[in-house]
Each structure stands twice: as C-alpha cells, then as structure tokens.
Amino acid sequence: MIPQLLAIALCAAPEPPLATVDGVAIPPEELRERARLSPGSRLEDLLEDLINDQLLSVEARRQGLMESVEVKRAGLAERSKRAAALFVERELNTAVKVDEATLRELYRGSADSVHPRRLVYTTKDEAQKVLERLEKGATWEAEARSSMDPDGAARGGDFGWRSRNQLPKALVEPAFSAPLGKLVGPLEVDLGWAVLKVEERTLGNDADFAARRESLTRFVQEQSRVQVRQHFVSQLRKQYAVTLDEAFLTGTGTATEASAEQAAHALATVGQRTVTYGEVLAEMGKVLGGRQGSHFSGTTVKKEFAWTLIDQLLLEEAALSRGWGTKPELEAAVERVQRYVSVRVLADKLRAAVPAPSDAEVEAYYRERPADFVRPPSRTCSHILLATREQAEGLKKRAAKEDFAALARQFSLDGETGQAGGALGNLPDPLLAQIEKDEPALAKAMRSARPGEVNGPVQSRAGWHLVRCAAVTPAAAVPLAEVRKNIAGRLLAERQNKAVDARIAELRKGARIAVDKGALEKLRAPAK
Numbered sequence: 001m002i003p004q005l006l007a008i009a010l011c012a013a014p015e016p017p018l019a020t021v022d023g024v025a026i027p028p029e030e031l032r033e034r035a036r037l038s039p040g041s042r043l044e045d046l047l048e049d050l051i052n053d054q055l056l057s058v059e060a061r062r063q064g065l066m067e068s069v070e071v072k073r074a075g076l077a078e079r080s081k082r083a084a085a086l087f088v089e090r091e092l093n094t095a096v097k098v099d100e101a102t103l104r105e106l107y108r109g110s111a112d113s114v115h116p117r118r119l120v121y122t123t124k125d126e127a128q129k130v131l132e133r134l135e136k137g138a139t140w141e142a143e144a145r146s147s148m149d150p151d152g153a154a155r156g157g158d159f160g161w162r163s164r165n166q167l168p169k170a171l172v173e174p175a176f177s178a179p180l181g182k183l184v185g186p187l188e189v190d191l192g193w194a195v196l197k198v199e200e201r202t203l204g205n206d207a208d209f210a211a212r213r214e215s216l217t218r219f220v221q222e223q224s225r226v227q228v229r230q231h232f233v234s235q236l237r238k239q240y241a242v243t244l245d246e247a248f249l250t251g252t253g254t255a256t257e258a259s260a261e262q263a264a265h266a267l268a269t270v271g272q273r274t275v276t277y278g279e280v281l282a283e284m285g286k287v288l289g290g291r292q293g294s295h296f297s298g299t300t301v302k303k304e305f306a307w308t309l310i311d312q313l314l315l316e317e318a319a320l321s322r323g324w325g326t327k328p329e330l331e332a333a334v335e336r337v338q339r340y341v342s343v344r345v346l347a348d349k350l351r352a353a354v355p356a357p358s359d360a361e362v363e364a365y366y367r368e369r370p371a372d373f374v375r376p377p378s379r380t381c382s383h384i385l386l387a388t389r390e391q392a393e394g395l396k397k398r399a400a401k402e403d404f405a406a407l408a409r410q411f412s413l414d415g416e417t418g419q420a421g422g423a424l425g426n427l428p429d430p431l432l433a434q435i436e437k438d439e440p441a442l443a444k445a446m447r448s449a450r451p452g453e454v455n456g457p458v459q460s461r462a463g464w465h466l467v468r469c470a471a472v473t474p475a476a477a478v479p480l481a482e483v484r485k486n487i488a489g490r491l492l493a494e495r496q497n498k499a500v501d502a503r504i505a506e507l508r509k510g511a512r513i514a515v516d517k518g519a520l521e522k523l524r525a526p527a528k
Contacts, residue, residue, distance in 0.1 A: 018047055018523065019515045021054040028523050030336070043524055047515065053343050055507040060342035065349070074341040075334050080316035082330045087319035092232060096224040098217050104209065106216050109165040111204025114175045117157040119147040120191045127186035127193035134183055134195065148191050161200075171196060236314040244268050244306055246299075248277065254297045256281060267306050270313040280306050350503055351496035362487045366480050373478045376429040381446050381469040382422035385414040385462055392457035392464040399454045404468050413463060422468075442467070 017025035026047070034046045065071060117140055121127045130143050141156040149157075167175055170189045175198055178184045185195040236242075245267045252262070263278030283305050288296050295301070319325065357365075366373060384399075384407060386392045391411075399407055405421025412418030427435075427446065436443035439460045449455035451471040457464045 016516060016519050018519050019051055019513065021051055022058070022512050024054060024058075026050050026054065028519070031523065043520060047520065051513060051515075052504050052508075053340070055504060055511055056343045056346050057339040059503070059507060060346040063346065063349075065342050065345050066338060068342070068345050070345050071338050071341045075338045078337040079325050079330055079334045080320060081312075082333055083319040083325040083327070084312065084315040086327060086330070087322065087324045088229060088315065091322075091324075092228050093225045094228075096221040098220045102220060103213060103216050106220065107204055107209050107212060110163050111208060112164040112176060113161055113202050114167070114198050115161045115200035116159045116171070116175055116196055116198045118149065118159045118171070119143055119157045119195045120149045120189060120193065121146070121186075121195075122148065122192045124186045124188075124193045127195050131183055131185050131195045134197075140197075170194075176201070232318075233311045233314055236318055237310075240270055240314060240317070242268055242270060242310055242314070244303065244310070246303065249302045249306065250299045252277070252302070253299075256284065256297050268310050270310060271317045273313055273317075275306060275309045275313065279309055283309060347500050350499050354492065354496045354499050357488055357491040357495070361491060362484055363480065365487050365491060366483065370477065373480075373483055375476050375478050377475050378426050378428040378473045379432075379446060379449075379469045379471075380426045380473075381424045381449070381467060382408065383414070383417065383424055383468070384408045384412045384422050384466045385418075386411065386457075386464045386466070387413060389457050389459070389464050392466055396454055396457065396466055399466060399468075404454065426473075 015028045017027055018031055019026045030050055031043065031047055034050060035041065035043065038046060060066065119127075119130060119140070121130060130138075130146075134140065134143060139156075144155075144157045147157065164172060164176065168189055170187055171194070174184045174187060174196060178196070178198055180198055180201060183195065183197050186193040187196060188194075245265075248265060248267065252258070258277055258281060263276060263281070265277045266274040267277055267280065268275045280302055284297065284302070287305075291297070382404060384392075384395060384404070386395060395407060395411060405423075408418050408422030412422055414422075417423060432443050432446060435446070441458045442460045442465055445455045445458040445465065445467045446469055449467055449469040451469065454466050454468050456466045458467065459465075
C-alpha cells in the first residue's frame, strides 16, 4: 500500500524548475509558453531570454518601475481578462442536464436522411393535376419543366439526399412517414404547393446513437452555455446603456488603416473604459490578416468586431464587480504579465538614454559602407495582359501605331495595371530576379526589350503579355541625403540594443544562475 501511495505522490509532484536566478525558479511552463510564441527557436536560447528577463525584472522593481502606469495598466487588463474567464467558467457555465429526448432528437436530425423527388407549383390545383398525371404514368422529367424550383426542374425533380435537419419543415413528416415510392401531396411549402415521392431513406440506429452520445451531449451543453452567455451579455448592454458610434464606423468605409486621431476615437464606453477604433482595427488584423473589402472590412464587419470587444469589457466589469478579480488563482498570471511589461519599460528607459548619432557619425557610416548604399540597375516597364496569343499578336500590330497606354486601359485583363496604362513601375534587378523564378519567360522579355519597343507576345500563368520598357537605369550610389534618416535610425537601434545587452551583462556578473540541463532535456524529449 505504501509503495502505491508513494507512486501517486511522485506522479503528482510538480515539475522541477529549469533554472534559478538568485533563488527565483523559472518553471517549465514559462519556457513552453515562450516556445509557443517563438516556434523554431532553440530552447537554450529561449531559456537564456527568460533568465535575462528575470534579472531585468528585479532591476525594474528596484528602480520602482512596477509602479509605472504601463505596468499597472497591463496588470489590470490581465486581471480583468482572467477574472471574466473565471466568472464565465464557474458561474455562467453551470452544468447543463441533457435529457434523453433532446439527445435523440438532435441525433435524428443529422442521422436520418431521405432521397426524395419534389416538384413545386404556384397553386394547390396545379400541384393536384400534376400528381394525378404522375399517377397515370407521366414522367417526372416532363412535369419538372414547369416546376417553380429551378434546381429541381433541371434534375427531373431530384431533390438529392437530405438529412432531417436539411429538409423544409413542411416536408419532414411526410418524407419520413410516407411509404417509399408513394406520391404525396399537394403539400404547402414556402414556394407554393409541392408533390413529393421518397425514393430512398436511411435511419439512425441505437448503436450509432450510443457511439455519438458523448459528443452530442457536449454539443448541447456548449450551445446552452453560449445562449446563457448571450442572454447575460444582452442584459449587461441594457444595464450599462452601451451605445456604439455607428456613424463613425460607417464613415471609415472599408479602410483598415487610421490616423492617430481616428485610432483614438472612442466608439463605446463601458464603465470607466472605452473601446477605440484602433482596438477594433487591431482585432480585425489578428483575425483577418489585413484582408480588405466589403466582406472583410466593411461597416458590418467592423460593427461585429466592436461589439465583441464591448461584450468582453461588459463581462470583465461584471466579473470584477462580483469579486472574481480577487481570486488567488489569478495572481501568478497577473504577476507574470507585470514582470514582462516592467522588463519592457526598463529596456525602453535604457534605450531612451542613448544619445542619437551625430551628423559626423552618420556620414562616417555612409563612407565606410559604400556597397550598402547602391541603387541596383532597373527598368521602368508596362504590359498588356491578354487571353490568347492571337489577341496579343493582333494588338501588337496596333501598338506599333497607337498609344500603348491607351490600348492597355482598353484591353488589358490586368485591371489594376490596366487602369494605369499598363504601368508596372520601376523594376530593380532584385525584383526582376524574383519574377524570373516564377515567370522566367516574362522576366526575359522585360530584360531583353529594346527601349520603347513592344516585346512579345510572351506567355505566363496569367495569360499572354505584350511588354514595353524604357532604357535601363544603371546602378548608382544612393545620395547620403536619401539615406541619412535610415542610417541614423540603424545606428541608434544598434547602440540601444548594445546598451540593454551591457546592462544584462552587468546584472549577470553578480547573479547566482543555475540551469538544470537534465530538466531541460526532459522538456525537449516529447518533441523528439
């Protein structure tokens, strides 16, 4: 008995720390999280980053930076977010009892299927006459020509396989009760009056229901939780009298960029906090990846994202008012976020203390690295994209006498460049080299085109191209005036990073750092 208890105790024992910094442990879960955020990085490097962060966080605390606005704001945001999650999990997501009848009804909705023929007519009388003709031997294909259901009409009334959930409500009972092959109707449906015949039918069975019971139960419980959450949030919207500035959102159209003033615009207020337009755009960027257009970034989409953020704030306010923000289980996560932000604040402070490079230093950097500031050879090119070689050959003859840009605007299948007279812009050698990897023939045509002459037709995956390019602009040194700001920024960034690294090196000299290589290997083992 004792060995069994010992085994259980050992299994339940927490994982040993990967490292300690002046006695403070760095647990495996922190490295796992860092690895998740930095896929492909070496665990040793990530652990070194965690050690450095710990040293910097202690220094930040010593300098009083834990009391800074940034750290306090980050801590409050994390506490609010986690309090809301805890509140939803433990108070809103209460256990939902699912009865047998509900489960079986849900199961039958997807497991029971029929393969019917269906014709639809404007009046009951029309449908009755069709039914009588079918009973006397008329073909479904012939009668389907006058059906109001265009899809069914094209397939002789064949409605295809449909589950119970996919059938129109008016057809469910007759489809599953009528004998196979028997004509049924007229039945009133949304489009008019229908005539129905079920050709095949499959029904779920007890064994399959038993196999799916657990997943069906989870689905019902999750749907119930969603409904409870939605109802609760709708009540909070009324309680806080939240309104959304829809007029502002409408005025932004489908744009996914904003000025500083637009980004700071408050769309709604929840208690003492606001949802800004910049926050909405940031959330859209995470989910939509910068895609733009009415379906991706139109007013309706922006409203949905805005209300999602508003509802999150409402849940956070509700959770905090009910005391969920004081739960002990939140403290570790809040403290971890505050440490992370304090490290960033300290690093920013160290960087801000670094003086900007002088003009003389910028000029010296420019002189010492002439190869870094050379503009490669380039060509300014235009093209016309056409569907066939014959079209391209015909247009090439016209291009010898007519304006190339006008022809591009009229005939090019590339709408974006066509509107600009076929202009592809200035193409430096590195860009032409990239084009050459995907479309070697097109790149060759651009390189070999005589200045001002139309080259082609040449084929790409998009179609057939006519190409016209200007003379090659030879490589040349980029004037200092054009790159001065860039060099200054590069120099400053290098020195700022060195300042942070130097401070870390100083802190490491006096620190007691111990790394458990065995624990690190155990962490690495599952990935092998």
